[in-house]
Amino acid sequence: MRADRARNVVSHVVLMFGVLLSIFPFYWMVVMASNTTPDIFTYPPKLLIGSHLFENMGKVLDNIDFFGSMLITVIVALAVTALVLFFDSLAAFAFAKYEFPGSRWLFGLLLATFMIPAQLSLVPQFVTLAEFGWIGSLKALIIPGAANAFGIFWMRQYARGAIPDELISAAKVDGAGFFRQYLTVGIPVLRPGLAFLGIFTFINVWNDYLWPLIVMTDPNKLPLQVALQQLNGIYGTDYSMVMAGALMSVIPLIGVFIIGARSFIADIAAGAMKF
Numbered sequence: 001m002r003a004d005r006a007r008n009v010v011s012h013v014v015l016m017f018g019v020l021l022s023i024f025p026f027y028w029m030v031v032m033a034s035n036t037t038p039d040i041f042t043y044p045p046k047l048l049i050g051s052h053l054f055e056n057m058g059k060v061l062d063n064i065d066f067f068g069s070m071l072i073t074v075i076v077a078l079a080v081t082a083l084v085l086f087f088d089s090l091a092a093f094a095f096a097k098y099e100f101p102g103s104r105w106l107f108g109l110l111l112a113t114f115m116i117p118a119q120l121s122l123v124p125q126f127v128t129l130a131e132f133g134w135i136g137s138l139k140a141l142i143i144p145g146a147a148n149a150f151g152i153f154w155m156r157q158y159a160r161g162a163i164p165d166e167l168i169s170a171a172k173v174d175g176a177g178f179f180r181q182y183l184t185v186g187i188p189v190l191r192p193g194l195a196f197l198g199i200f201t202f203i204n205v206w207n208d209y210l211w212p213l214i215v216m217t218d219p220n221k222l223p224l225q226v227a228l229q230q231l232n233g234i235y236g237t238d239y240s241m242v243m244a245g246a247l248m249s250v251i252p253l254i255g256v257f258i259i260g261a262r263s264f265i266a267d268i269a270a271g272a273m274k275f
Contacts, residue, residue, distance in 0.1 A: 031050070053244065057248060092153075096160045122214060207253075
């Protein structure tokens with residue numbers, strides 16, 4: 001009993017230490033955003049939250065169209081996430097539960113794309129979108145991200161273990177076609193995997209900087225991360241204002257993560273009760 005109790009204490013201490021390590025960068029962001037730039041460079045550094053947070057947030061709003069950029073980012077992130085959830089889960093369901101000519105070869109080709117650095121596709125994508133006349137529009141941010149190899153791989157692996165073949169066979173006996181099987185059998189079982197993929201995709205799109213910087217040419221239609229970069233001055237930077245902008249951009253992500261994580265855990269628990 002004492003040994004078990006000691007192990008439990010050690011486990012809790014290690015977990016608490018890990019939690020503190022994870023929270024500290026966010027806390028340090030709040031500290032820098034709530035102080036002045038000279039305060040950030042003092043030694044020893046200040047570890048307490050200052051009183052200039054709202055002043056620095058006001059500077060952010062004065063220098064960039066923060067809420068306009070946030071609206072653009074929300075639209076793009078929601079659109080890309082919805083498209084990824086649909087197309088990736090649809091392809092994954094086909095790869096996981098159907099054998100068709102060339103399926104293994106296609107899936108192997110899909111996995112091979114993981115070895116290609118994303119930076120190598122920037123120029124071909126830009127040229128293609130320029131031919132379509134989409135440069136500078138939201139379509140240039142949404143359409144290229146409508147599906148990705150990671151999402152298909154993740155959902156395919158999840159579907160193989162989560163969807164029993166007996167359910168697919170029963171649906172076929174009832175006369176259900178592919179899309180009906182996908183909607184009535186696949187989607188309800190895949191909800192935990194979709195919740196994770198949705199959170200992962202939304203956060204990635206929200207934080208994307210390089211691709212929007214390349215394709216968005218209108219200074220009045222910049223996503224949030226590109227707009228925040230304008231807070232950096234040429235001859236000097238107000239780092240407290242920059243950190244306040246970063247903090248303002250992170251707050252919506254925290255809400256998305258909390259809501260998505262709740263759904264993710266609830267769906268896993270419900271699935272465990274069913275099986």
